[in-house]
Amino acid sequence: MGCDGGTIPKRDELVRTKKKPEQKDKTSELAFKWKHCAISQEALTKPIVACELGRLYKKESVLEFLLDRSKFDIAAQFDHLRGLKDVKELNLTDVPERRSHLAEKGDMRSDSIIADYICPVVGVEMSGKHRFCFLWSCGCVVSERAIREVKSETCHKCGKPVREEDVVVLNGSEEDVGEMRHKMEERRELARLEKKAKKAGKHKMKVAEAEGSSSELPATQNGQDSPTDAPTATKQTRKETSDATHKPLTNGKSGPEKKSKGKKPCIQDDPKASKTFKSLFTSSEAARNQQQPNWITYNPLYY
Known part of the structure; x- marks a missing residue:
């Protein structure tokens, strides 16, 4: 049973101590975020989309989530996704030399942090070691280092104009998520006001066209006729035409014949x-x- 015949027990064998909580492997957790969908936890495959909070998704998973939210246990965390307009398809830059993702065999060493995409400006890998951002206006993905060092008012990849509010940090910290949420609310409010102003402008244009068409009336000798006079004039014209049609032809004369200048007698x-x-x-x-x-x-x- 122990402690007999010259055994020397240690303190941890005699005294039960409180076990330390298991710590997560930060490297593996970071690699999982950049390689798996935030909703379905499946491996990311193109087309890849991102929300205004900087989370990465498979487009197929987002469609399934929007069709039936009850299938997902963490639906409350993604209540900001109302439709496909709330996500942006990412324009990623592939690694020039695609690395092998084969399973480990024999003395082959497998690296869990293998980046599939890089920054098109500075060339750093998109593996989580470096902060990456994407532009909401065009969807291009670049590193934060490239935005900080190469300052420009246009996108470094496609050349479209960029505002500071369009920069969204991918897989950022809690502080970054809070800042991105604030920007998201401002962007949505601005879009709502623009839509409202556009509708009001269309309504004013229709009213102006209706007023312009009602003010245009047929002109007369003294000015303009009223709408009620037009049908009367039309009826009178029809009556004169009918009388002229049914009148018997008498060589242009209804009474005694009179000689007129220039006419044949x-x-x-x-x-x-x-x-x-x-x-x-x-x-x-x-x-x-x-x-x-x-x-x-x-x-x-x-x-």
């Missing part, structure tokens, strides 16, 4: 023409006195 005024010859024409007195049916619109010389 009527056959009825010709003294050389006989009375029988004159009666053949509709301008004769017999033809004018002849009663015509109501339905005839053109005199076919029925005698």
